[in-house]
Structures are given as C-alpha cells and as structure tokens.
Amino acid sequence: MSGTRSLVVWGTSSGAGKSWLATALCRSAARRGIDVVPFKAQNMSNNARVVPRHDGGLGEIGSAQYFQALAARVPPGTDMNPVLLKPERDSASQVVLHGRVDAALSRRPWRERSARLAPAAHEAFARLATRHELIVIEGAGSPAEINLAAQDYVNLGSARWAQAAGATAALLVSDIDRGGSFAHCYGTWALLPEDLRGLLAGFVLNRFRGDAALLAPGPQQLQQLTGVPLAGVVPLRRDHGLPEEDGLFDDGARGSGPARLRVAVVAPPHLSNLDEFLPLARVPGVRLHWVRGVAQLEGADWIVLPGSKQVGGDLAWLREQGLDAAIQRHAAAGRPVLGVCGGLQMLGRTLHDPQGFDGEPVQGLPGLGLLPLATHFAAAKRLRAAEVRFAAPTAPWAGLQGVHATGYEIRCGQTQADLPCAVLHDTAGQAIGWQAGSVLGCYAHGLFESSAVLQALFGARVPTLDASFELLADIVDEHLDAALLRRLLGQAGR
Numbered sequence: 002m003s004g005t006r007s008l009v010v011w012g013t014s015s016g017a018g019k020s021w022l023a024t025a026l027c028r029s030a031a032r033r034g035i036d037v038v039p040f041k042a043q044n045m046s047n048n049a050r051v052v053p054r055h056d057g058g059l060g061e062i063g064s065a066q067y068f069q070a071l072a073a074r075v076p077p078g079t080d081m082n083p084v085l086l087k088p089e090r091d092s093a094s095q096v097v098l099h100g101r102v103d104a105a106l107s108r109r110p111w112r113e114r115s116a117r118l119a120p121a122a123h124e125a126f127a128r129l130a131t132r133h134e135l136i137v138i139e140g141a142g143s144p145a146e147i148n149l150a151a152q153d154y155v156n157l158g159s160a161r162w163a164q165a166a167g168a169t170a171a172l173l174v175s176d177i178d179r180g181g182s183f184a185h186c187y188g189t190w191a192l193l194p195e196d197l198r199g200l201l202a203g204f205v206l207n208r209f210r211g212d213a214a215l216l217a218p219g220p221q222q223l224q225q226l227t228g229v230p231l232a233g234v235v236p237l238r239r240d241h242g243l244p245e246e247d248g249l250f251d252d253g254a255r256g257s258g259p260a261r262l263r264v265a266v267v268a269p270p271h272l273s274n275l276d277e278f279l280p281l282a283r284v285p286g287v288r289l290h291w292v293r294g295v296a297q298l299e300g301a302d303w304i305v306l307p308g309s310k311q312v313g314g315d316l317a318w319l320r321e322q323g324l325d326a327a328i329q330r331h332a333a334a335g336r337p338v339l340g341v342c343g344g345l346q347m348l349g350r351t352l353h354d355p356q357g358f359d360g361e362p363v364q365g366l367p368g369l370g371l372l373p374l375a376t377h378f379a380a381a382k383r384l385r386a387a388e389v390r391f392a393a394p395t396a397p398w399a400g401l402q403g404v405h406a407t408g409y410e411i412r413c414g415q416t417q418a419d420l421p422c423a424v425l426h427d428t429a430g431q432a433i434g435w436q437a438g439s440v441l442g443c444y445a446h447g448l449f450e451s452s453a454v455l456q457a458l459f460g461a462r463v464p465t466l467d468a469s470f471e472l473l474a475d476i477v478d479e480h481l482d483a484a485l486l487r488r489l490l491g492q493a494g495r
Contacts, residue, residue: 004167005130005131005133005134005135005136005166005167006134006135006136006167006168006169006490006491007135007136007137007138007160007163007164007166007167007168007169007170008026008135008136008137008138008169008170008171008172008489008490009138009140009159009160009163009169009170009171009172009200010022010023010026010137010138010139010140010171010172010174011140011143011144011156011171011172011173011174011189011201012140012142012143012173012174012175013143013145013173013174013175013176013182013185013186013188013189014142014143014175014176014179014185015141015142015143016176017174017175017176017207018174018176018205018207018208018235019139019140019141019174020065020069020139020243021241021243021473022172022174022205022207022235022477023039023041023065023069023137023138023139024039024065024068024069024072024243024470024473025072025470025473025474025476025477026137026477026490027039027069027070027072027073027137027470028072028073028074028470028471028473028474029474029477029478029486029490030073030135030137030490031072031073031074032471032474033490033492035134035135035490035491035492036133036134036135037073037075037133037134037135037136037137038070038073038075038081038129038132038133038135038136038137039066039069039070039072039073039081039136039137039138039139040066040080040081040082040125040126040129040136040137040138040139040159041063041065041066041081041082041138041139041140041141041155042082042083042084042119042122042125042126042138042141042154042155042158042159043082043083043084043085043086043118043122043141043154043155044062044063044065044066044082044084044085044086044141045085045086045087045088045094045141046063046064046065046085046086046087047087047088047271047272047273047274047308047310048063048064048065048244048273048274048275048276049061049062049063049064049085049087049097049273049274049411050062050063050064050067050077050409051384051385051386051409051410051411052067052070052076052077052078052079052081052100053076053077053078053079054078054079054099054100054101055078055079055080055099055125055128056099058100059100059384059385059386060079060097060099060100060101060384061079061085061097061100061384061411062077062078062079062081062082062085062100063082063085064244064274064276065082065139066081066082066139068243068244068466068470069081069137069139071466071467071470072470072473072474073137075133079099079100079125080125080126080128080129081125081129083098083099083121083122083124083125083126084096084097084098084118084121084122085097085100087273087310088271088310089271089310089311089360093107094107095107095310096114096118098118098121099121099125100384102382106118111152112152115152115154118154119152119154119158122154122155122158122159123154123158123162126159126162126163126166127162127166130166130167134491135490135491136163136166138159138160138163140155140156140159141155141156142155142156143156143189144156144157144160144189144193144197145188145189145191145192145193147192150194157194157197160197160200161196161197164200168491169200170200170201170202170488170489171197171200171201171202172201172202172203172204172205172232172489173186173189173190173201173203173204173205173229174204174205174206174207175204175205175206175207176207176208177206177207177208177209177234178207178208178209178210178237182206183219183222183223186204186223186227187223187226187227190227190229201227201229202229202230202232202485202488202489203229203230203231203232203233203481203482203485204220204223204229204230204231204232205232205233205234205235205481206231206233206234206235207235208235208236208237209234209235209236209237210236210237213234216234230482230485231482232481232482232485232486233477233480233481233482234480235476235477235480235481236480238476240283241469241472241473241476242279242283242464242466242468242469242472243466243469243470243473244276244279259286260286260287260288261286261287262286262287262288262302262303262459263287263288263290263300263301263302263303264278264281264287264288264289264290264301264302264303264305265290265292265297265298265301265303265304265305266278266289266290266291266292266305266307267292267293267304267305267306267307267319267324267328267344268291268292268293268307269293269309269315269318269319270314270315270318271309271310271311271314271315272307272308272309272310272315273307273308273309273310273342273343274307274308274341274342274411274446275291275307275308277307277341277446277447277448277449277450278305278307278449280449280450280455280463281449283463283464284455284459284461284463285461287459292304292324293322294322294324295322295323295324295327298324298327298328298331301331301336302336302337303336303337303338303339304328304331304336304337304338304339305338305339305340305341305344306328306338306339306340306341306343306344306345306347306348307341307342307343307344308341308342308343308344308411308446309342309343309344309346309347310343311359311360312343312346312347312352312359312360312376312414313352313354313359313360313361313363313366314360314361315343315347316347316352316366316368316369319347319369325369328369328371329369329370329371332371332438332439332440335397335438335439336397336439337397337398337439337440337441338371338439338440338441339440339441339442339443340372340440340441340442340443341442341443341444341445341446341448342410342411342412342443342444342446343412344442345372345374345416345434345435345442345443345444346368346374346376346414346416347368347369348368348369348371348372348374348440348442349368349369349370349371349372349373349374349375349376349416349442350367350368350370350372350373350374350375350419351365351366351367351368351375351376352365352366352368352375352376352378352414353365353366353375353376353377353378354366354377354378356378356380358378358379358380358413359378359413359414371437371438371440372418372422372435372436372437372440372442373418373419373420373422373435373437374416374417374418374419374435374442375416375417375419376414376415376416377414377415377416377417378413378414378415379413379414379415380413381413382411382412382413383410383411383412383413384410384411385409385410386407386408386409387407387408387409387410387427387433387444387445388405388406388407388427388428389405389406389407389408389425389426389427389428389433389434389443389445389448390403390404390405390406390425390426390428391403391404391424391425391434392423392424392425392426393424394424394425394436394441395436396439397439398424398436398441398458400457400458401424401454401457401458404451404453404454404457405453406445406448406451406453406454407447407451408445408446408447408448408451409445409446409447410433410444410445410446411446412444416444418432418435420437422435422436422437423435424436424441425443425445427445433445450466452465
C-alpha cells in the first residue's frame with residue numbers, strides 16, 4: 002500500500018456537508034486525471050444501492066458512496082462502504098457487512114460489534130489502497146466524540162489506516178448556516194487525538210450566505226489558535242442536484258418554476274431510499290413535498306409511498322395518522338398513487354410475515370387494498386440491478402407504455418397478484434409492477450433517475466447526475482484555496 006495518498010473529510014457534526022464535499026473532491030480529482038476512489042468505513046442510512054461485492058455476487062452500500070464512485074468515474078463496489086447500518090427502530094439497526102446482512106452481528110450490542118467490523122473495514126480499505134492512487138475518505142458524524150473514541154474506526158481508525166498506507170491529510174467541514182462554526186471547528190481540533198491532529202490541513206465553512214468578508218477576523222483568529230488555515234468558504238447552493246444523505250426529509254416544498262403538479266411523498270418513520278425521488282424536484286413545474294399528516298395531502302396531485310425498512314410498522318403508522326383513508330380517497334377519485342417496494346406491499350390486500358422477518362410477526366395483516374396483491378416475507382433478501390420494461394399501463398400511467406429503464410431491487414417480500422394486472426417486467430419476463438385504476442406499484446427503485454421515465458411522464462429532461470458532479474467540482478475548485486487543493490490531491494508540483 003506504500004505510496005497511496007488519502008484525503009480525509011471530517012465534519013463537525015452529522016449533516017455538515019461531508020458527503021457532498023467528498024463527492025465534489027472525487028470529481029475534481031478525476032477530471033485532473035487522478036485515479037481516485039471513495040471510502041467510508043461505516044455508514045448509517047436506509048438509502049442504499051446494489052453493487053458488486055469484492056468476491057463476486059451483489060451487495061448493497063450507502064447511496065452516498067455509490068454517487069461518490071460515479072463522481073470518481075470508477076465502478077461502485079462494496080469495498081467503498083464495507084459496513085452499512087440500516088436503522089430499523091430507535092435502538093436497533095440491521096448490519097450489512099461487505100454488502101450482505103449479518104443477522105448475528107445485528108443482534109449484538111453496538112460496542113461489541115466494533116471488534117468484528119473494524120478489521121473487516123480495514124481489509125476493504127487495504128484492497129482499495131492496492132489499486133488506486135488517491136482515496137477520499139468520508140468520516141461519520143464527528144471525529145471528536147470522545148465517548149466513542151475507543152471504538153471509532155470510521156473517523157479515527159480510517160485516518161490511521163490511511164497514515165500507514167501513505168501521505169494523508171484531512172479537511173474539517175462545518176455547516177455555518179447552523180451557527181457556531183468557529184467554536185465547532187476549534188472544539189473538534191482540540192479534541193482530536195494528538196497523533197491525528199496534525200493531519201488537519203484546513204477548515205471548510207459550508208452553506209454560507211452573504212459576504213464572506215464579514216467573517217473576518219474569525220478565520221485569522223481560528224488559525225492563530227490552531228495553526229490550521231481556512232481552506233474555503235462554500236456558498237449555500239440548493240440546486241446542486243446531489244441527493245442529501247442526512248436531513249433529506251424537511252417540511253418545505255422542493256421545485257422550481259410555476260407549479261403545475263404537486264407530488265406528495267409520504268414519509269413514515271422507517272422510510273428507505275427516499276433519495277430516488279429527488280429528480281422529481283428538478284422537473285420544471287413539479288413541487289415535491291414530504292408528508293407526515295393528512296392536512297399536508299390537501300391539493301396533492303400524486304401520492305407516493307416510498308420504500309420501507311419495516312413495512313408492517315409503517316403501515317400501522319399510516320393508520321394512526323389517518324393517512325390510509327386519505328390515500329384510499331385519493332385513489333377512489335381516480336388520482337395517481339404510486340408505491341415503490343415497501344410502498345407497493347402496503348398497497349396490496351394482505352401481508353404475511355409469521356416469523357417476523359419484517360418486524361413484528363403478522364399473518365394476514367390487511368394492506369390498503371388498492372392493488373390485488375398478497376406479499377409473503379422471507380429471510381432471504383433480493384438484491385439486483387434491474388432492467389425493466391413497461392408493458393401496457395393505462396391512464397394516468399399510459400405514457401410509460403413501452404418505456405425501458407434501469408433500476409435496482411432491494412427487498413425481502415415476494416408478491417403474488419390475485420388478478421392479471423402486471424404492467425412492469427424484468428428482462429426475464431417476471432412481473433415486478435402492477436396497476437389497478439390510478440394505482441401503480443413496482444419493485445424497481447430508481448426509475449425517476451431514468452431520463453426515459455421522466456420524458457414519458459412529464460415531457461421534460463432534468464440535469465444528469467454527471468452534470469451535478471461537474472457542478473460540485475466547479476464549486477470546490479472555485480471556493481477552496483487552489484494551492485492547498487492541489488497539494489491535497491497530490492499535484493502540488495504540477
């Protein structure tokens with residue numbers, strides 16, 4: 002591994018901007034001709050993508066590392082995110098190790114898991130270090146959580162692995178829009194272990210609004226206290242197009258231009274893969290809303306039920322909020338309802354899970370009854386990329402007839418239809434989507450990331466992900482200190 006460079010992206014907190022900055026740095030490096038790859042030892046997210054495993058087959062990683070790989074122009078793989086924690090409830094999460102669920106580890110207390118997870122993550126890092134010139138390492142939360150330092154292989158351990166592999170430097174990003182960034186930066190620097198404090202090459206103040214000159218003398222005083230310079234001030238950009246891994250759900254509408262279509266995405270407690278709907282916010286005239294109450298459905302043109310990490314629990318939540326009846330009324334009026342994966346399962350007639358693979362054991366749990374489907378849960382998880390084709394959907398989905406698209410499947414349930422209503426098939430001819438009236442359900446995630454689907458439904462195109470990566474790279478190239486950035490990427494003498 003000798004000679005591999007690493008650039009660590011730490012944050013003063015969750016949601017500070019680590020993911021977007023790591024993505025931007027991956028693209029900035031890639032377009033300079035550097036062989037760059039992303040790495041995050043452990044991610045916690047229910048937003049996941051299907052990718053190849055290092056030893057064959059398929060697995061899942063956090064969406065952030067999937068996008069970072071695309072930004073780096075390298076094929077995504079499980080080594081880029083060897084440990085993925087998928088929250089199931091407030092005090093428990095499913096452990097995905099090297100892309101596959103590890104049920105035994107999922108049952109163990111958090112602190113006891115690290116002894117197993119850290120070596121596995123280190124192995125993945127070592128494989129990347131033997132194949133790539135530069136590794137952009139994204140941390141998690143904050144590297145200054147001193148109560149967790151002994152088990153923190155995501156921030157501290159990864160940085161030490163990088164030091165052993167070759168030249169290493171770090172950036173610390175803080176969300177200045179929240180306030181308190183100078184204190185956050187100083188406090189994080191002060192609490193870093195002494196053997197890692199010297200890695201810190203610059204502070205990045207993210208999501209700044211206004212005149213950066215007004216920050217003086219803060220950056221100068223911070224450098225006097227720490228010896229670490231301000232690497233850059235990044236302005237607040239709401240339209241960069243990269244899905245946010247943290248804080249995706251908010252109360253505000255997303256979209257631009259005169260509103261002509263209001264899409265309400267229901268956001269229950271265990272929702273997953275919500276990032277796949279973000280392209281809708283970039284369609285001219287579409288307003289995207291996250292909904293958690295009946296009143297928020299007022300005036301909605303579409304209702305979308307997204308994926309769920311616990312379908313039975315989220316279905317119970319829908320009923321507690323009265324959203325089930327509101328969705329049924331919307332469908333009865335002939336207005337579009339879309340369910341994806343777990344949302345599809347909720348739209349069916351019954352859910353069968355006697356062994357509790359999805360959550361609490363249930364047998365014959367009534368769904369919303371909007372599709373003639375029955376779903377049975379099993380232990381095995383279906384992971385695959387999915388090439389799909391719409392057959393003959395009827396209004397309001399008739400525009401999708403004959404459309405081919407690429408998506409992905411991450412699911413446990415197997416669904417059967419009581420009536421012939423399949424409208425979406427994979428390349429093997431297997432039904433993975435059904436329609437009844439204005440209600441459409443499908444197992445394929447990621448369809449709104451397909452330009453063909455957006456064109457068929459809205460007659461519009463949106464900027465591609467690649468265009469978003471270019472925009473992010475432009476932002477860091479413009480707003481980070483140019484000489485420092487060249488040095489961090491290993492191009493100081495060029």
